[in-house]
Amino acid sequence: MKIIICSGSSCTMMGSDNILDQLEEIRDNLNEYIDEIDQDFSLDIEIVHCLGLCKKEKKSSPVAILDGEIIQKATPQVLMEKILDEAFASKFES
Amino acid sequence: MKESYIDVINIRRLAFEHIARIAYENRPASDIVKELYKILPGEESKYRENIFRERAVMGERLRQVLGLDARTADRTENITEGIDEYDVDTRVYRPPLVNVIKIACEACKENTVEVSNQCRACLAHPCVHVCPKNAITYTSKGSVIDQSKCIKCDRCVNECPYNAIIHYHRPCAKNCGVNAIKSDNLGRAEIDDDKCVACGRCIQYCPFGAITDKSEIYQLIKAIKSKQKVLAIVAPSFVGQFGSLASPAQVFEGIKRLGITDVVEVGLGADLTTMNEAKEFLEEVPEKIPFMGTSCCYSWKLMVQKNFKNINSYISESSTPMIYSAKHLKKLYPDSKVVFIGPCISKKLEALQPHVADYVDFVITFEELMGMFVAKDIELGEIKVEGKVMDASVSARNYAVSGGVAQAVKSRIGELDPDREVLVENAEGLFDCVKLIKAAKAGKKNGMLLEGMACVDGCIGGPGTIISVNRAKKAVKKFSGESIYKSPADNDKIPENEKPM
Numbered sequence: 001m002k003i004i005i006c007s008g009s010s011c012t013m014m015g016s017d018n019i020l021d022q023l024e025e026i027r028d029n030l031n032e033y034i035d036e037i038d039q040d041f042s043l044d045i046e047i048v049h050c051l052g053l054c055k056k057e058k059k060s061s062p063v064a065i066l067d068g069e070i071i072q073k074a075t076p077q078v079l080m081e082k083i084l085d086e087a088f089a090s091k092f093e094s
Numbered sequence: 095m096k097e098s099y100i101d102v103i104n105i106r107r108l109a110f111e112h113i114a115r116i117a118y119e120n121r122p123a124s125d126i127v128k129e130l131y132k133i134l135p136g137e138e139s140k141y142r143e144n145i146f147r148e149r150a151v152m153g154e155r156l157r158q159v160l161g162l163d164a165r166t167a168d169r170t171e172n173i174t175e176g177i178d179e180y181d182v183d184t185r186v187y188r189p190p191l192v193n194v195i196k197i198a199c200e201a202c203k204e205n206t207v208e209v210s211n212q213c214r215a216c217l218a219h220p221c222v223h224v225c226p227k228n229a230i231t232y233t234s235k236g237s238v239i240d241q242s243k244c245i246k247c248d249r250c251v252n253e254c255p256y257n258a259i260i261h262y263h264r265p266c267a268k269n270c271g272v273n274a275i276k277s278d279n280l281g282r283a284e285i286d287d288d289k290c291v292a293c294g295r296c297i298q299y300c301p302f303g304a305i306t307d308k309s310e311i312y313q314l315i316k317a318i319k320s321k322q323k324v325l326a327i328v329a330p331s332f333v334g335q336f337g338s339l340a341s342p343a344q345v346f347e348g349i350k351r352l353g354i355t356d357v358v359e360v361g362l363g364a365d366l367t368t369m370n371e372a373k374e375f376l377e378e379v380p381e382k383i384p385f386m387g388t389s390c391c392y393s394w395k396l397m398v399q400k401n402f403k404n405i406n407s408y409i410s411e412s413s414t415p416m417i418y419s420a421k422h423l424k425k426l427y428p429d430s431k432v433v434f435i436g437p438c439i440s441k442k443l444e445a446l447q448p449h450v451a452d453y454v455d456f457v458i459t460f461e462e463l464m465g466m467f468v469a470k471d472i473e474l475g476e477i478k479v480e481g482k483v484m485d486a487s488v489s490a491r492n493y494a495v496s497g498g499v500a501q502a503v504k505s506r507i508g509e510l511d512p513d514r515e516v517l518v519e520n521a522e523g524l525f526d527c528v529k530l531i532k533a534a535k536a537g538k539k540n541g542m543l544l545e546g547m548a549c550v551d552g553c554i555g556g557p558g559t560i561i562s563v564n565r566a567k568k569a570v571k572k573f574s575g576e577s578i579y580k581s582p583a584d585n586d587k588i589p590e591n592e593k594p595m
Contacts, residue, residue, distance in 0.1 A: 007337040007338045007339050007340075007475060008337070008473055008475075009336075009337065009464070009467045009468045009471075009472060009473055009474065010468050011337075012336060012337040012464065012560065013104075013107050013111065013461075013464045013465065013467075013468050013560070014104055014107070015096075015097075015100050015103070015104060016337070016338075017337070017338065017560065017561040017562065017565060018096055018097045018100055018561075018562070020338065020565075021097060021562050021564070021565065022097060047338045047339060048339075049339060049473060049475050049476050050473045050475075050476070055471075075100075076097065
């Protein structure tokens with residue numbers, strides 16, 4: 001999976017580094033959350049400059065894009081749930 | 095901590111952003127009324143029981159960002175009451191720095207042990223049988239603790255097979271290392287200013303966001319807007335605080351785009367502190383004083399001053415990095431104003447001291463600065479910059495992490511007198527600072543150099559920081575390694591005549 005985290009000023013103020021901390025933790029310890037995880041499953045985290053979404057719509061920070069889906073007011077919890085669900089599902093697809 | 099308290103933290107940061115917007119957009123301070131409705135629109139509350147209280151609390155928060163005291167419910171008249179005095183371009187706030195917003199305080203139970211409704215009134219009732227004070231009575235409806243007898247030893251808490259006995263702590267008071275939080279007549283937190291050393295721990299740990307400190311960003315921006323020459327000095331822990339893609343040089347350039355004329359690392363002053371403290375240690379220990387405490391953390395210094403008067407003179411008399419840096423800049427630019435930007439709120443108190451006030455005109459935190467960047471739409475990571483920030487030595491940049499100050503002074507002593515063996519010890523967090531100074535007072539630390547940091551992990555754990563300490567630690571280490579000055583004495587940004595002989 002590919003997750004893009006906005007590190008623009010507004011997102012940084014509203015805790016994007018906190019999202020990064022929690023996602024990096026889950027990325028590095030995926031097998032603690034899911035038994036016999038699919039070895040091909042990986043989480044790619046990319047940090048980008050301001051995506052500009054907060055300027056169009058107030059109060060949308062922090063912003064993340066998970067496999068193309070834009071998530072506003074992102075929390076680590078929403079993102080981690082999606083990631084763990086996908087990681088769990090991929091066990092049975094492969 | 096930061097990840098689990100994110101909602102409280104974000105409310106605080108929004109207040110900084112919105113006050114900065116008012117100031118940058120040249121609007122009157124009375125516009126806090128409008129901002130209040132922008133921050134909390136609609137008819138429904140998000141966190142508190144109704145939107146009226148939520149807005150009232152936010153209103154007091156905004157007033158404190160302007161520098162005013164938080165009001166109690168009997169005095170919450172118009173939200174703009176008394177703000178004219180604060181609509182100025184110089185420092186106006188007065189202590190107390192740390193305030194309980196009484197209308198936000200939920201009057202959490204003070205230190206008590208209580209039987210909860212999970213009690214099954216079991217036949218064994220081991221709680222009764224382990225109590226050393228005979229304070230628990232068994233009834234068929236459950237155990238009852240006689241509060242007048244209970245000494246909060248927790249034996250019943252640990253013994254209950256149903257985890258039905260709870261030891262309540264008030265988060266603000268539990269985390270206060272100097273026991274400065276009491277209750278008022280309505281059971282709400284009250285800060286004893288004679289004890290408080292403004293470490294900011296209660297602000298960080300109140301789950302209701304009911305404790306805040308006063309800010310000076312409004313007056314700082316006014317000073318910038320009034321075309322005064324404002325210079326910034328930035329504490330060593332700034333690295334990495336403003337977004338993963340913002341380099342130190344971009345942060346400095348971003349600060350200039352806020353309207354600030356020049357920016358210098360506080361590490362420059364830290365090099366002077368290192369050199370002066372090393373010299374002082376060699377001259378004073380053990381002939382004149384039995385041990386020496388470092389001087390940079392103002393909360394540690396205040397804690398010793400307030401509680402251990404007899405040994406106050408054992409804390410280094412060298413100035414702090416903030417003071418040295420500010421003096422350095424005021425010499426270069428005589429008619430300027432200096433703002434210290436750091437992770438720390440107790441520096442706001444230090445800057446009020448008579449010997450400091452002339453050099454440091456404003457103090458703001460990284461969080462407050464972030465609010466200014468957002469208000470001015472500055473995207474740090476996208477700024478084109480050339481060159482590197484280079485005002486401080488390797489060891490000065492490490493001041494940000496606990497143990498760094500003592501290490502810097504120790505290395506410097508080694509340069510001056512290679513035969514001198516110096517033992518150092520460092521304490522982080524006020525609880526440990528108190529323990530360390532007590533042991534030192536009892537004569538157990540003689541001959542040593544003692545570093546006290548009121549924040550766990552040192553300055554990178556300060557109440558005004560933005561990122562987690564692990565992330566900050568890595569960033570500081572990397573930045574420290576990039577310095578071309580291996581010794582504080584190599585720092586050629588400091589004029590030779592300012593360095594101690």
